[in-house]
Amino acid sequence: xxxxxxxxxxAVRILYPLMLAAAFWxxxxxxxxxxxxxxxxxxAVAATAMLAVARGADFAQSRMPLGPLRLAYASLxxxxxxxLPALGHNLPYMTHLWGSIPLGFTEFKVSTxxxxxxxxxxxxxxxxxxxxxxxxxxxxxxxx
Amino acid sequence: MNTDKPxxxxxxALVPFALxxxxxxxxxxxxxxVRIHLPWIPSLGIxxxxxxxxxxxxxxxxxxxxxxxxxxxxxGYLAGDPKRKRVFVxxxxxxxxxxGSVSADNLIVLFVFWELTxxxxxxxxxxxxxxxxxxASARQALVVTGGGGLVMLAGLILLGQVAGTYSISELIxxxxxxxxxxxxxxxxxxxxxxxxxxxxxxPFHFWLPNAMSAPTPVSAYLHSATMVKxxxxxLGRLHPAFDELLLWQVxxxxxxxxxxxxxxxxTLSERDxxxxxxxxxxxxxxxxxxxIGQPGDGAVMATSAFLLAHALYKAPLFFVAGNVDYAAGxxxxxxxxxxxxxxxxxxxxxxxxxxxxxxxxxxxGFVAKDLIEIAKHDGQIFAWASYASMFVSAMSVAxxxxxxxxVFWQHNGNASTEGVHEGSPLLWLPPLMVAGLGIxxxxxxxxxxxxxxxxxxxxxPALQYEELRILLNGHVLVSLVTAxxxxxxxxxAWDQLHKLxxxxxxxxxxxxxxxxxxxxxxxxxxxNWLTPRLQHGSLVGYAAMLLGAVVVAVVPAxxxxxxxxxxxxxxxxxxxxxxxxxxxxxxxxCRVRDSFVLLxxxxxxxxxxxxxxxxxxxxxxxxxxxxxxxxxxxxxxxxLLRVRRLDLEPAPVHNTKARTVVxxxxxxxxxxxxxxxxxxxxxxxxxQYFAERAxxxxxxxxxxxxxxxxxxxxxTLGEIAVVGASFIATIPLLLxxxxxxxxxxxxxx
Numbered sequence: 001x002x003x004x005x006x007x008x009x010x011a012v013r014i015l016y017p018l019m020l021a022a023a024f025w026x027x028x029x030x031x032x033x034x035x036x037x038x039x040x041x042x043x044a045v046a047a048t049a050m051l052a053v054a055r056g057a058d059f060a061q062s063r064m065p066l067g068p069l070r071l072a073y074a075s076l077x078x079x080x081x082x083x084l085p086a087l088g089h090n091l092p093y094m095t096h097l098w099g100s101i102p103l104g105f106t107e108f109k110v111s112t113x114x115x116x117x118x119x120x121x122x123x124x125x126x127x128x129x130x131x132x133x134x135x136x137x138x139x140x141x142x143x144x
Numbered sequence: 145m146n147t148d149k150p151x152x153x154x155x156x157a158l159v160p161f162a163l164x165x166x167x168x169x170x171x172x173x174x175x176x177x178v179r180i181h182l183p184w185i186p187s188l189g190i191x192x193x194x195x196x197x198x199x200x201x202x203x204x205x206x207x208x209x210x211x212x213x214x215x216x217x218x219x220g221y222l223a224g225d226p227k228r229k230r231v232f233v234x235x236x237x238x239x240x241x242x243x244g245s246v247s248a249d250n251l252i253v254l255f256v257f258w259e260l261t262x263x264x265x266x267x268x269x270x271x272x273x274x275x276x277x278x279x280a281s282a283r284q285a286l287v288v289t290g291g292g293g294l295v296m297l298a299g300l301i302l303l304g305q306v307a308g309t310y311s312i313s314e315l316i317x318x319x320x321x322x323x324x325x326x327x328x329x330x331x332x333x334x335x336x337x338x339x340x341x342x343x344x345x346x347p348f349h350f351w352l353p354n355a356m357s358a359p360t361p362v363s364a365y366l367h368s369a370t371m372v373k374x375x376x377x378x379l380g381r382l383h384p385a386f387d388e389l390l391l392w393q394v395x396x397x398x399x400x401x402x403x404x405x406x407x408x409x410x411t412l413s414e415r416d417x418x419x420x421x422x423x424x425x426x427x428x429x430x431x432x433x434x435x436i437g438q439p440g441d442g443a444v445m446a447t448s449a450f451l452l453a454h455a456l457y458k459a460p461l462f463f464v465a466g467n468v469d470y471a472a473g474x475x476x477x478x479x480x481x482x483x484x485x486x487x488x489x490x491x492x493x494x495x496x497x498x499x500x501x502x503x504x505x506x507x508x509g510f511v512a513k514d515l516i517e518i519a520k521h522d523g524q525i526f527a528w529a530s531y532a533s534m535f536v537s538a539m540s541v542a543x544x545x546x547x548x549x550x551v552f553w554q555h556n557g558n559a560s561t562e563g564v565h566e567g568s569p570l571l572w573l574p575p576l577m578v579a580g581l582g583i584x585x586x587x588x589x590x591x592x593x594x595x596x597x598x599x600x601x602x603x604x605p606a607l608q609y610e611e612l613r614i615l616l617n618g619h620v621l622v623s624l625v626t627a628x629x630x631x632x633x634x635x636x637a638w639d640q641l642h643k644l645x646x647x648x649x650x651x652x653x654x655x656x657x658x659x660x661x662x663x664x665x666x667x668x669x670x671x672n673w674l675t676p677r678l679q680h681g682s683l684v685g686y687a688a689m690l691l692g693a694v695v696v697a698v699v700p701a702x703x704x705x706x707x708x709x710x711x712x713x714x715x716x717x718x719x720x721x722x723x724x725x726x727x728x729x730x731x732x733x734c735r736v737r738d739s740f741v742l743l744x745x746x747x748x749x750x751x752x753x754x755x756x757x758x759x760x761x762x763x764x765x766x767x768x769x770x771x772x773x774x775x776x777x778x779x780x781x782x783x784l785l786r787v788r789r790l791d792l793e794p795a796p797v798h799n800t801k802a803r804t805v806v807x808x809x810x811x812x813x814x815x816x817x818x819x820x821x822x823x824x825x826x827x828x829x830x831x832q833y834f835a836e837r838a839x840x841x842x843x844x845x846x847x848x849x850x851x852x853x854x855x856x857x858x859x860t861l862g863e864i865a866v867v868g869a870s871f872i873a874t875i876p877l878l879l880x881x882x883x884x885x886x887x888x889x890x891x892x893x
Contacts, residue, residue: 026767031844034763036852042771049778069875072868079861094857098843109843116860117853123864127871132779134878139782141885 005054012054016063019047027121037117041124048129049136057137061130068130075122082115153232154219154570157212160239164208171201176598177313184253195249195313198598199380202448203246203373205595206455210369211239213574217463218361220570221470227271231359238264242370246377251300251310254378255293258342261371262289268366269358278357284660288351289341296338302331312381319385329391335378336395343375343429346403350657353414353422360466363418368425368462369455376432380447383603387439396437401532404430408539412638413645417465417475417547421458424501424543427536428454434529435519441600441607442519446512448599452592453512456582457500461547463575464494468551470571471564477546481556486564491552493575498548500582502541502631503624507586510624511612513537517620534627541631546638589614691810698813702820710823718759726752730811734804740784747777764848 023043030036052060064071083094098111170178177197184192196204215235222228241264244257263286270282304310307322322328339345344352355367366372379396386392407426414420428450435447467490468483469475484491500509520530550556566572585592589612597609634641652658715723729748736742754769834847834855844850852860 030846030849031853032846034767034846034848036764036846036849038852039764039767039771042768042775046771046774046778049775053778053782069872072871076865076868079864083857083861094861096842096854096857111843113842113844113853116857117849120853120860120864123868127867128775131871131874131878132775134875134882135779136782138878138882138885139786141882141889 008050008054012051016047016051019050020044023047023121023125027117030117031113037120038124041121042128044121044125045128045132048125049132052133052136057133057140060133060136064126064129068126068133071122071126072130075119075126077119078122079116079119082112082119085112152219153222153228154216156232156236157215157219159236160208160211160215163243164205164212167201167204167208170196171205171595171598176201177602179249179313184250190252190310191250192253193249193311194247196247197602198595198600199377199448199602200246202452202595202599203370203377204243206373206452207239207242207246207370210455210459210578211235211365213459213463213578214361214365214369216570217364217466217574218359220568221361221466222359223568223570231268231271231362234264234268235362235365238268238366238371242374245374249312251304251312251315254312255297255300258296258338258374258378259290259293261366261374262286262293262342265289265355265366265371268362269355271359271362272357275357281351281354281357285351285355287664288348288660292338292341292348295334295341299331299334299336299338302327302334306331316382316385323385323389328389332386332389332391333395335382336399339375339378340399340433341375342378343372343433344403344426345375345399345430345433346406347656347659349403349407349426350655350660352426353410353419356416356418356422360418360462360469363422364459364462364466367422368458372425372429373432373451373455376429376436376447376451379433379436380444380599380603383436383444384605387604393437393439397434397529400430400432400434400437401529402430403427403433404536405532408536408543409645411539411543412641415476415478415642417468417477417480417551418462420477420543420546421461421465424540425454425458427539428458431516431533431536434533435516436603438519440519440522441604442515442522444600444603444607445596445609445612446515446519447603448596449508449515450512452585452596453500453508453582456578456585457497457509457544460493460497460575460579460582461501463571463578464490464497465547467567467571467575470567477550478556480551482553483564484552487552487566487572489566489572489576491548493572493579494548494552496579496583497575498544500579500586501544501547502628503537504628505586505624506583508582508589508592509586511586511589511614513624514614514620517623521619534623534630537623537627538630538634541628542634542638545632545635550635550638688806691806695809695813698817702813702816706820706823708823709819716759719756722752722755722759726756730807734807735800737800740781740788743777743780743784747773750776764846 023040025040026035026043027037027040028035030040048060048064051063061068066074082096085097086095087093089095089097096111096113096116098109098113100109177195177200179196180194182192182194184190215232218228218231218235222231225231238261241257241260245254245261248254248257266282266286269285270278272278273282300310303315306325306327307315307318309315309318341348352367352372356363358367404427407423407430411420411423411427414423432447432450432454435443435450465475467487468480471487472480472483474480496507500507503509503513516533520533593612594609596612597607601607601609726749729745729752733742733745733749736745750769750773754766754773757763757766757769834851837855838844838847838850842850842854844854
């Protein structure tokens with residue numbers, strides 16, 4: 001391993017999961033409060049970029065579920081597919097469907113919007129995060 | 145050349161034959177027109193509805209009937225050819241596109257299928273893509289018909305806008321309401337260009353003979369029986385709406401006559417049997433265009449009958465030309481002689497087709513010729529057009545004689561028939577059957593009469609078809625005899641006329657074909673001149689060009705049109721503070737020379753903007769800006785560090801003054817533009833709509849997110865597809881750089 005900033009290395013162990021949690025929280029609340037898939041994705045990208053600088057690009061990429069390329073494909077596919085159920089109800093493509101799961105004291109709303117936004121989140125994270133990691137990797141190769 | 149074992153692909157011919165049977169059943173059982181409703185893009189008024197009337201049905205029967213024989217023939221012709229599967233797939237795709245074109249009721253749907261036929265034609269003409277001539281011919285066919293198609297699209301849209309509907313049947317029904325609109329002539333001219341380029345009319349005629357580089361089954365099918373008739377189809381389809389228009393009549397008659405005469409003259413300049421047939425096809429298409437341009441009941445009957453007759457005699461003649469080529473290895477009429485002794489069945493097929501082509505009695509060609517004579521008699525035709533059509537009839541006789549008599553019966557000194565023999569039944573059966581049909585229908589024309597009548601009725605609703613009347617009056621007989629005599633004279637003098645025409649080669653410099661070559665040479669030359677001036681590779685240069693363009697475009701607009709500036713609204717202290725930070729950071733970015741410091745100062749501008757968004761009540765934007773800025777700074781820092789370690793540091797920025805001037809100018813102009821824009825009247829319709837509908841329709845309070853993931857979700861899908869695609873495209877590049885670095889490090893540790 002090449003030399004790395006010790007403080008960053010330690011800090012990132014805590015910061016990375018925190019930032020991912022924040023990103024996910026932004027994604028989930030996005031429909032009603034500021035946030036959403038794109039912003040959440042960008043925060044996750046920042047987390048990956050930081051991890052790549054602190055602990056190496058390959059490590060950062062291995063922390064992404066499925067790895068960047070497959071995550072990008074899968075997320076795009078998810079977004080695309082989230083518009084398909086509407087066709088089954090004779091509605092135009094991308095008409096989102098809503099349903100709710102009663103939990104007794106309250107109800108939990110579910111919708112194809114969530115799937116779509118999750119796809120946006122994953123695509124942004126995978127594509128831009130993967131790109132950041134690859135650029136950092138080039139920097140690593142050059143180190144003496 | 146090929147093995148004689150026929151290909152198993154012949155079974156695919158069952159597809160078109162089954163469709164033919166189906167279409168025939170529909171015709172016999174259902175009431176025309178048959179309509180099938182299929183919504184496609186309802187928000188744009190585009191319906192994929194099918195509308196099958198007599199005219200469309202005639203095309204469907206031609207496409208599937210001739211198509212079946214073409215596939216049978218192709219299975220024999222391409223036996224053992226490694227490309228046979230490709231050709232079959234493309235032929236079937238072409239057939240589907242043709243069926244789509246002729247049954248579509250919507251102008252846009254028709255256009256899409258229309259271009260698909262052009263695309264499959266391009267691929268089929270370029271079947272021998274190892275050959276430069278075939279590639280050039282394929283490209284020419286695509287450029288001419290595709291370019292014409294684009295002009296036609298403009299015309300179709302114009303027509304759709306003027307008429308208020310894209311449905312062809314509605315358009316025709318409402319014809320009298322919009323026919324006098326001032327834009328109708330323009331739309332019509334655009335549509336003419338599309339139809340003329342597809343159907344090889346002057347001045348777009350030259351691509352069709354060149355398209356003969358395609359394998360013979362393709363030539364017989366696309367470039368004789370079906371695709372080139374799409375232009376005719378469209379003109380016939382629109383006929384009921386426009387037939388009273390003088391522009392319609394004059395354009396079609398003039399272009400049709402000029403094309404047919406020119407094509408018949410150019411026939412004489414050829415020695416290649418296929419090209420001779422191709423020019424006579426162009427002439428036949430010209431005759432069809434002329435007939436559509438003529439007013440009257442007779443003309444539409446003649447159009448429909450001649451369309452059928454032409455397919456029934458020209459396809460077999462192409463088949464036979466292919467057989468001759470296949471067996472003798474040449475299509476040059478100078479090297480062919482008395483083939484009847486070795487290829488008797490092909491000879492019979494050629495003779496039957498030639499009888500029909502020459503319009504001899506007891507053939508369907510005669511029926512068509514008869515109807516054309518009646519039409520000429522009915523309509524008020526220009527005198528010169530009448531003479532021209534006599535010349536074309538005579539030349540048809542001559543071409544028919546060349547294709548049959550000269551090749552199969554006449555003795556020619558310098559050609560031998562040694563080793564030449566008839567091919568498999570798949571090669572001689574299709575021409576024999578199709579040509580035979582052309583004779584049978586001539587004997588019993590009343591069998592096919594109702595179909596021709598139905599096609600004519602859909603071109604001219606006023607017409608009431610009763611029965612196919614064949615006149616054997618003196619006028620028809622005189623014209624028949626005259627055409628035959630002159631035609632035989634042309635046939636006998638063919639070689640002398642050829643030599644005479646050879647002397648006129650100089651004139652080719654002025655032909656449309658030469659203009660096309662000129663255009664094809666001018667485009668790369670212009671690109672060579674322009675590209676280095678626009679794409680010089682200097683990032684600084686690109687930035688200066690883009691920013692300069694913004695200043696040059698916006699300043700005059702502001703000076704000339706802007707009348708008001710917004711009233712001054714005192715900002716909050718926070719906004720003032722952030723703005724100061726932004727200004728300081730921006731000035732610093734202009735002044736620093738070190739690239740790393742430049743990154744930090746520009747990063748500061750980015751973060752400052754995020755703060756500003758936050759204070760101005762756009763938290764979504766602020767969050768995004770923060771996240772983007774972080775990723776940006778990290779990536780660029782990584783690149784800069786790398787560059788620095790390799791001692792590749794770019795020369796420090798020296799002309800900071802010039803850059804400051806550009807930056808300040810662009811900044812000022814954009815600021816002024818934003819101020820002017822906010823001073824104008826703000827249309828709140830969309831904002832209100834989204835704000836009102838977000839919760840009830842999309843169950844979300846965050847309007848930005850609701851717009852992104854729900855109201856405009858398809859746009860977002862497109863955007864993330866771009867993000868994903870750019871990632872996939874960049875990864876190999878970055879991996880390559882990384883691999884090279886790793887390699888060089890191993891070499892010099």
